[in-house]
Amino acid sequence: MTATPRKRIYLAGPDVFLPNAIEIAKAKQEICFWREFTGVSPSDNQLSLDKGSPFAAGLLIYEQNIKLMNSCDLIVANMTPFRGPSMDVGTAFELGYMAAQSKPLFGYSNDGRFYTDRVIDSGGGRDPEGLTIESFGMHDNLMLEGAISSSGGFFKTQRIASMEKHYYTDLTMFEEIIKIITELM
């Protein structure tokens, strides 16, 4: 009898910028473990970044994250808005990277509102600078939720106010997504 190898899930999100980044990564990995997945976090990287320029260090982290993504079967992204009405751009990049590899994409957000409802409308569906506000009944730019839907994945949201302490860290939606993946695979 051969054990089926556990599917590897890339844990993407602005979680890496949290003061308790390691703790959150571990909590996510535990949830994955209970459901018989391996959670893979950019916080797992063991890099010595003390040599070379800051740019070289950034490039090294990039290359390590690419290796981690290549080793994973699917991605679960924290798409909670980050420093503006949209999600973290590094995480958006990672969704695109996994989409091109035809891997299933999953995401969650702790801001349940549609994108249209997060950007100030100065009239006619345009922002104060006159730029069009997307309005497709999606929670962010259509390339993101479009990609998730097209990959056969799922996107879950709940509404936590952004001033709440657990806005970035609440894992209720993350747990739901992992449960859904268990049922699908």
Added chain:
Amino acid sequence: MTATPRKRIYLAGPDVFLPNAIEIAKAKQEICFWREFTGVSPSDNQLSLDKGSPFAAGLLIYEQNIKLMNSCDLIVANMTPFRGPSMDVGTAFELGYMAAQSKPLFGYSNDGRFYTDRVIDSGGGRDPEGLTIESFGMHDNLMLEGAISSSGGFFKTQRIASMEKHYYTDLTMFEEIIKIITELM
């Protein structure tokens, strides 16, 4: 004698949200044409979106953009900050998508500052919410400039104040990038 087919460049950016999106796309395509490239813009999509839900329309646009990207040899992204300190998330997704296909990535920004200098530092390299501010001598999240550098591409910036009318539309950096690509290919 067989003519070499022109390389196809995917023109990514928040340009699609500009009031004069079509005009800007045409201006970029002309610059590409002079240098013997074909500029491919999401604005070229001829879709009938009047049937179905807004979500279905968004999904259709997603699928068309994916087809356009698959048909292109490289990408040039407008990475000027959009509604916050970072670039447009749809464009970030597209950079990730092209990176996974091992295509060369190029980008430009009309905001020449490093990311660190665009986010308010409340002390210790953290923002007012206590989240770490990346500091790698890069202009945005390391996944973006890391990907460009790693692909052998180039990133060019100039500094235009965001209140200036030509913040999103100035094509000086775009022209420089196209010139660089001409020299490389």
